Amino acid sequence: MKKPAHLLLFTFLLTALFSCQPKKSEETAQDPEDHMEWWREARFGMFIHWGLYAIPAGEWNGTTNHAEWIRTTAKIPLEEYDQFLDEFNPVKFDADAWVKMAKDAGMKYIVITSKHHDGFGLFDSETSDYDVMATPFKRDILKELSEACKKAGIKLCFYHSIMDWHHPDYLPRREWEQNRSVEGAEFPRYVDYMKAQLKELITNYGELGVLWFDGEWEDTWTHADGVELYDYVRSLQPNIIINNRVDKGRQGMAGLTKEGDFVGDFGTPEQEIPAIGLPGVDWESCMTMNDHWGYNSHDDNWKSSEDLIRKLVDIASKGGNFLLNIGPKADGTFPQESIERLADIGDWMDVYSESVYGTQASPIAEVEWGRITQKKTENSTRIYLHVFDWPESGQLELEGLKGRLTKAGMLTNDFDKFRVDVDEKNQRYVVNLPDVAPNTIDEVLWLDFRE
Template identity: 90%
Template sequence: IPLEEYDKFLDEFNPVKFDADTWVKMAKDAGMKYIVITSKHHDGFGLFDSKTSDFDVMATPFKRDILKELSEACEKEGIKLCFYHSIMDWHHPDYLPRREWEKTRTVDGAEFPRYVDYMKDQLKELITNYGELGVLWFDGEWEDTWTHADGVELYDYVRSLQPNIIINNRVDKGRQGMQGLTKEGDFVGDFGTPEQEIPATGLPGVDWESCMTMNDHWGYNKYDNNWKSSEDLIQKLVDIASKGGNFLLNIGPKADGTFPQESIERLATIGDWMDVYSESIYGTQASPIAEVEWGRITQKKIENGTRIYLHIFDWPEDGKLKLEGLKGRLSGVGMLIKDWERFTVDVDEKNYSYVVNLPDIEPNASDEVIWLDFKD
């Protein structure tokens, strides 16, 4: 879309039903610990009151700083606020290269270093005006005008403003496509960013976060009804946790500032599951053994040992769950639901083989969880 056409949408941006408290409360009730909101996408439009640009939310009929309201709501609810910020900027006159649709906009007078200075000024506003941030989530780094040296400099600059901030690997040039992990080399970035996919296995010593949509679009699209089920999203959360990652689940708000009803329903169902089973997700580590056919495994250090969480997606018809390769002495068993029925485990310590004789219950359809404690 040519700039002169795109700019006309400024007069239409007016999410009158936006309520930061509602957004943050829904995220918290779903079990989320942090929120990543777009401060500026590739189109260059800022959702905040920037003193360095007129192409922002204050130039619209809405005239409210969305990020400021979210920062206040997050502080109230104990949720970490994080910003997605695009390195690419189709609107700024100094950003290069030009788009293929920019038939009349030349590169005459454009200076890319001047754009980088502008971006840094905006980042300084974001880092200093909205409280302590959890993550700066960069994107749009793949064009040739952005270099490894640029990435290192920007990483160091952001860290100089907030030393403890976490910065993703898209600040630099080391990301390996949509699988998102950083290739070997002296690239900066604190975690990998798989997009719309989950790594096949755990990645010891590597921090990563899968970002994923609820349907097929990042932004709201009323024609896209290809929604992932709540069961699928819960199992994706568990799959990611079982491999040592975090789950960044996307929601595309509607033009009026509200969430689609389909997103609201899925968040609520995830929250109901987390109300019971969050212990098996928060603070856990990747599975100590290879993937199992009936579900996934997470683990957590406890006093004098390890607690193994068995996430059962497919409850065995014969009521027997087979496990191989868990080391240590079994010291306790249990479930996360209330009033769970006692069950037994047949143990072959010599061969690290176990058969869990599952209780006769109606398991959670998305993922039922039992735990086994092992002494070191």
């Protein structure tokens, strides 16, 4: 389907805007590129937002639109919010069960909030009393997850907030905290505290996959701070991957870094998927299953399993990763709606994961019936045709694919029942489909080409 002129112009401008890859600093530029290899292969991970904010479950004084930002959105005084420490006791938490659900869904890595903006840590920190060991639970959640991930072959990663609404040296205060003095507060001392916590996380929990920073947008955090922190983290674990939110320069929810000498290994679109592929740029769309990151018991606006599967495929077809969020409940369990969607995604991935893992962006323009991914070997390329909308004509028309077509087939479990014929003329291909789609969410066909 030919794109209208205004869309072509938008595509051109978007490509120019997002053409800048997050960069390494000069100090770490010599590090091998293969530290990103596992991440590019994975394509799919689980985000987990969990902390004290799960206890109010999104509700405060009759309002029900809160989640992990509740201390600020509900303007809760520090001493009142700190009372949640005495209530945090997730006795149903089972690290092995969490990791199993991620693995069964086809996820290759888990990114969990070691510390969100409220300053509370899910780990045993020697630098702070504001952590899980100060609660009735008194178990190091990250230690248990690290052990479960190691057994399951899942990469463990940590989200760590630069912003901290609890630490006395973090500046600025929230604008509504008029009774909380800033006298004696020293931001550099807070940075030292944050670096000490990061050293604990990097050295006490085995090899990590990613440090996923956030909360970098306030004026107290500078580009120089970002470069220094990037270098510091990489000095502790040279192969760790660090997102672009360690530095300034992120362009809002679009998540990609504007032109300039900014550090970070990948861009972070939030709650959205870039409209086009971004050649040469590593990026990861993080997204919620409903409307909140942390648990909100009133939020019933769940995305369907079909929508989430197609979002995963859409992202892979543009060369990105999908980081799909879970907001666990205060008792340590996942919401049932999340469990069901993970299971549905896992059922699809059991059959079709080959068309996601280790793939690159589509080699041709977007098609109206679905999406395309590809996987290259030394002398050949396998093209995966993800058919969302089974055409009434029974045919898919393709052009612009390079090489000599050698073979075609389907990934369905029932492939013996289906035959794929391809007519070729001057590098235009007509794929003749079976009458019925084996999978109505996304059936995948493949075409092999030799160079």
